[in-house]
Amino acid sequence: MIIIFDYILDVFFPRNLKCIYCNKDIDENNKYSLCDDCKVKVSFIEGNVCKYCGRHIKDGNICLECEKNRYYFQRGISVLEYNDNSKKLVLALKYNKKTYIAYYFAKMIYDKMELNEMVDFDIITYVPSSKKKRRKRGYNPSEIIAKYVSKFSSIPYEKLLIKEKDTVELKSLNRMQRKLTVKDSFKIKDNDLNIKKCLIIDDVFTTGSTINECSRMLYEKYVCDITIATVYVGDIDK
Numbered sequence: 001m002i003i004i005f006d007y008i009l010d011v012f013f014p015r016n017l018k019c020i021y022c023n024k025d026i027d028e029n030n031k032y033s034l035c036d037d038c039k040v041k042v043s044f045i046e047g048n049v050c051k052y053c054g055r056h057i058k059d060g061n062i063c064l065e066c067e068k069n070r071y072y073f074q075r076g077i078s079v080l081e082y083n084d085n086s087k088k089l090v091l092a093l094k095y096n097k098k099t100y101i102a103y104y105f106a107k108m109i110y111d112k113m114e115l116n117e118m119v120d121f122d123i124i125t126y127v128p129s130s131k132k133k134r135r136k137r138g139y140n141p142s143e144i145i146a147k148y149v150s151k152f153s154s155i156p157y158e159k160l161l162i163k164e165k166d167t168v169e170l171k172s173l174n175r176m177q178r179k180l181t182v183k184d185s186f187k188i189k190d191n192d193l194n195i196k197k198c199l200i201i202d203d204v205f206t207t208g209s210t211i212n213e214c215s216r217m218l219y220e221k222y223v224c225d226i227t228i229a230t231v232y233v234g235d236i237d238k
């Protein structure tokens with residue numbers, strides 16, 4: 001499936017010809033298909049980071065947001081700083097059907113996994129969307145990113161969860177409302193897998209309530225060690 005999918009993408013969006021942000025011509029060896037200007041604009045996370053969500057923090061190892069929560073995952077990475085430019089790129093993938101961007105997000109995530117020596121997983125999975133939402137949009141951005149991370153890392157990828165409840169958009173909700181809304185909205189898919197180390201991928205981390213609820217389900221079923229990876233850590237107030 002992924003081969004056909006890949007082929008279709010290559011035909012319609014030949015890789016590394018144009019910058020995925022400004023559409024300027026770029027060198028074909030360009031790693032993330034971003035011109036030098038846009039690389040600076042979207043801004044990659046560097047330096048000291050929060051061990052749970054992966055956002056940049058001045059010092060310490062847990063950010064203020066994560067300090068308020070108790071997670072079922074042990075660690076997490078994120079690749080881009082949250083700003084108007086990175087947001088535009090994520091929104092283009094999520095709402096404008098620019099699914100080819102997922103390939104580059106996956107590459108960024110995979111490179112960071114390698115850099116942090118986080119490549120030892122039995123399985124890669126993703127935060128599912130509800131049937132209704134997936135049908136409406138035609139795809140799940142997190143699923144495509146996960147597929148490519150699986151391809152780059154040669155770690156198998158599997159759908160482990162099902163979104164049962166079609167929850168309201170979390171955008172306008174505060175932390176507590178989010179927690180309550182996502183509670184019990186996922187179901188574990190039936191399988192007899194033995195999972196010890198799992199990587200969960202989602203496009204965006206906001207309060208972490210969604211990916212944490214997925215982690216809880218997986219932890220309760222497999223008692224596994226969980227790592228999460230997202231493109232950026234968004235801000236609840238924006």
Ligand SMILES: [Zn+2]
Pocket residue numbers: 019020021022023024034035036037038039
């Ligand atoms: Zn550019």
Ligand SMILES: [Zn+2]
Pocket residue numbers: 050051052053054055062063064065066067
């Ligand atoms: Zn954090």
